[in-house]
Amino acid sequence: MSEGTSTEGATAAAGAGAHRWPLWEVFVRSSRGLSHVHAGSLHAPDASMALRNARDLYTRRNEGVSIWVVPSDAIAASDPDSKGAFFESPQGKDYRHATYYTKSEGVKHL
Amino acid sequence: MHGGGASLGDSSASATRITPGFALRPEDIALAAKQGTARPGADVAEYALRLGDDALILAQRLGHWISRAPELEEDVALGNIALDQLGHARSFLTYAGSAWGKSEDDLAYFRREPEFRSAHLFEQPNGDFAATIARQFIAASYQFPLYRELAKSSDPMLAAIAAKAVKEVDYHLDHSTQWVLRLAGGTEESRRRMDAGLKLMWPFVGELFEDDPLTAKVGDAGVVPSSLKEEFDRGTGAVLAEAGLDVSGHPMATGGGRQGRHSEYLGFILAEMQVLAREFPGASW
Numbered sequence: 001m002s003e004g005t006s007t008e009g010a011t012a013a014a015g016a017g018a019h020r021w022p023l024w025e026v027f028v029r030s031s032r033g034l035s036h037v038h039a040g041s042l043h044a045p046d047a048s049m050a051l052r053n054a055r056d057l058y059t060r061r062n063e064g065v066s067i068w069v070v071p072s073d074a075i076a077a078s079d080p081d082s083k084g085a086f087f088e089s090p091q092g093k094d095y096r097h098a099t100y101y102t103k104s105e106g107v108k109h110l
Numbered sequence: 111m112h113g114g115g116a117s118l119g120d121s122s123a124s125a126t127r128i129t130p131g132f133a134l135r136p137e138d139i140a141l142a143a144k145q146g147t148a149r150p151g152a153d154v155a156e157y158a159l160r161l162g163d164d165a166l167i168l169a170q171r172l173g174h175w176i177s178r179a180p181e182l183e184e185d186v187a188l189g190n191i192a193l194d195q196l197g198h199a200r201s202f203l204t205y206a207g208s209a210w211g212k213s214e215d216d217l218a219y220f221r222r223e224p225e226f227r228s229a230h231l232f233e234q235p236n237g238d239f240a241a242t243i244a245r246q247f248i249a250a251s252y253q254f255p256l257y258r259e260l261a262k263s264s265d266p267m268l269a270a271i272a273a274k275a276v277k278e279v280d281y282h283l284d285h286s287t288q289w290v291l292r293l294a295g296g297t298e299e300s301r302r303r304m305d306a307g308l309k310l311m312w313p314f315v316g317e318l319f320e321d322d323p324l325t326a327k328v329g330d331a332g333v334v335p336s337s338l339k340e341e342f343d344r345g346t347g348a349v350l351a352e353a354g355l356d357v358s359g360h361p362m363a364t365g366g367g368r369q370g371r372h373s374e375y376l377g378f379i380l381a382e383m384q385v386l387a388r389e390f391p392g393a394s395w
Contacts, residue, residue, distance in 0.1 A: 021181060042183050049288060052182040055281075056190050062131050 021071040024050040026057075036068050044069075081108040134270050136200040136214060143208030148267045153327045154208035156227075158268065159217070160258075160324075160368060162202030163228035166218060167376070169195035169384050171236055187285060189346055191246070194278040201271040219387035223377050224370035230363065233375045237307060242302070243289040244307035247346070250283035252318045255341045256333055264330035277313055287349050294353035296386035305355060310359045315342075315367030324368075 021043040027036035036077040039058040044050035059067065078086055094100045142148040150158060150383065164304045172192035179185040203214040230248060257279055260272035293304035319339040325332055350357060366372070 010116045021183075043181055045292065049292070051379060052285060052288065053187065057183065060190070062129065 002037065022043050024054070024069045025072050025075060026050075026054040027068040027070070028054075028058050029066040032065065039063075041072060047071075062087055129264070133330055134201070136197075136204045139201055139204045139267060139271070140208070142267070148205075148208075148248040150205055150209045150265065150267070152209060153324060154265055154268065154331050155206045156324055156353075157243045157332045158202045158206035158327045160229075161260075162199045162206055162217070163226050164232050164249075164253075165195040165202065166199035167226070167228040167379060168195070168234040168380055169199055171232065171234075171377055172242070172246075174236055175242065184239075188242070189353060191282050191285065194275075194282065198271070200279070201275075206272065207268050215387065216344070219384045223372055226258060226370060226372065226380070227345050227368055228374060228376070229314065229317045229367040230317060230365060230373055231311065233315060233367075233377060233379060234311060238303055240293050240303035241307035241310050242284055243293065244304070244311040246282065247286035247349070248311055248315055248318075249278055250286050251342050251346050252315075252338065253279045254283050255338045255345075259333045259338070262298050263332065268302035268331060290355075291350055291353050294355055304353070307358050308350075308355060312360040314365075316362035317367060318342075320368075322368060326389060 022045075023041055024044055024047075026039045028039040029036045034049075042050065042053050042057055043060060044053045047069060051067055054067045054069055058064065058070050137267050139148070169192045172188050172195065175188040178194070179188055199218070200214050203217045207213055208213055231245060234241075234245055236245075254276065257272040257276035261269050261276055263272065264268040290304060293300040295301070319335045319342070321334055321336050325334055346357075
């Protein structure tokens with residue numbers, strides 16, 4: 001096909017991609033009453049295009065009724081290397097669970 | 111263009127399980143035609159053929175962007191729009207074909223160039239990304255009010271196809287509008303390209319809104335093309351004004367697509383689109 005110009009256009013655009021679009025994290029809510037769940041990430045030039053790209057990438061199969069996008073660098077994350085200090089100290093503390101306690105005699109229907 | 115079973119859509123939707131949901135599918139239209147519950151007259155079929163050909167050729171053009179868009183995300187966006195258009199084409203062609211005992215595949219793959227009824231806009235080459243966006247902006251600004259009005263058609267099947275299509279085209283219009291504004295307001299180079307893209311595509315606006323004997327004959331079943339022009343001018347005018355772009359000086363091309371007179375581009379599109387079906391008739395994949 002006489003499509004020389006389109007290939008040329010695409011190549012030029014790829015070259016200009018040296019300054020890349022920023023990264024966004026996408027959260028999708030699958031139906032009313034459920035919460036937004038992290039679905040993945042994508043590149044977009046701004047928030048409104050990020051929402052549209054998210055619609056195209058993450059709700060193609062009827063997965064959602066609502067989308068949030070957040071700039072990836074706006075998310076503060078816990079340090080994956082501090083797993084012990086952060087997440088392992090509750091281990092063995094079974095008194096933090098309701099099942100640790102026996103029910104009082106006078107309480108019925110619990 | 112091969113689909114699944116011919117039963118009506120999925121009704122097993124629940125709040126927690128993801129399902130395809132219910133929507134009118136080309137298979138439903140073929141089934142209705144076979145059962146004799148919906149079959150268009152000759153004029154309505156010709157009219158549906160025009161709408162189907164517009165969407166089919168545009169889908170084929172847009173599909174060419176897959177793996178070639180500036181970013182992966184845009185690759186998917188254009189691919190989605192292409193598939194939406196292909197879906198509209200399948201519905202319109204299935205319905206049109208039922209008047210003549212032809213399937214959507216018969217019409218898509220085994221007609222010759224002069225038998226296609228698409229307007230010239232849709233066969234224009236992709237050019238660079240801005241040229242594609244210009245074509246898409248015009249196409250969506252035309253198809254959105256068209257399908258919205260066609261959803262009130264006296265022909266129940268055309269109304270049903272349009273009611274489904276208008277939701278998708280609503281998004282196509284939003285997508286292209288966003289890009290017109292961004293390219294116009296981006297860098298000097300992106301603005302130059304957006305301007306050049308509009309200059310390439312604008313001459314093909316006129317043909318979209320030309321009335322002819324067929325559009326008069328279909329009456330309430332169709333939409334009078336010229337009746338959509340004012341809304342098109344207002345809608346595109348507002349976006350172009352915000353973008354600071356001017357299309358007022360661009361000349362209009364002579365049309366002819368509705369009579370089967372096409373530019374040099376359509377033949378190449380058909381050669382690529384039809385080669386497999388013609389080389390291996392009856393092949394499925």
